[in-house]
Amino acid sequence: MIRTTLTAAVIIAGTLPAIAAGDVAPEIHNLCLKAADYRGCVEAQKGTPEYLGNKCRAGYAYVGAGNCQKVNCSFTGIGGGDRHDPIVAGKSTWKCGTKINWWSYSGIDRGHLKLGAVSPITQSKDCPSVEPKIGWNSSCEHAKPGWKAAEKEDKRPKCHAKLAAHNCDWDTYLDANPAVKAWAAANPAMAEQERIKLSADPLKK
Structure with missing residues (x-):
């Protein structure tokens, strides 16, 4: 019985995605252990990462x-053991050529992509508001057609201007306007009609 249980445990552990190996907090791991989509459960529990920017300086690559x-390009002779940094290899427009080096065995040095100085990511209105x-x-290098219109629609207030200043939340609006809140408390039916009217998307009437 013990052997069967251990075997089953090994099989289950072996089927978990690599994400469960060690970079998941124990409480999240235990919570998601029986979920049909383990990875999706873990990512949902971790929450959405903070948005920090969408564009690096020219000549810089995003590293997270x-x-x-x-x-940068590091040059070694043809046949040298150097390799491109895997973070940038084959991505964006990063390329290194070759250059003549009369002092090397082959007479030619081959460039390899390497990462150097660190710089914070910046924000550009010309690129989608997501991390690279x-x-x-x-x-911008992964922007989908029509992304500007989609972002504009996403950011547009979906309620009356009175509520827009309060994130379209009726209760927050009432808290910020004591007189209206008192009126709403005294006239609940009328207040509900007003709430519905102000909460409606003005472009979808």
């Missing part, structure tokens, strides 16, 4: 956590 790093993919310079 709001940081960018300078993409790791190893890329900006979110």
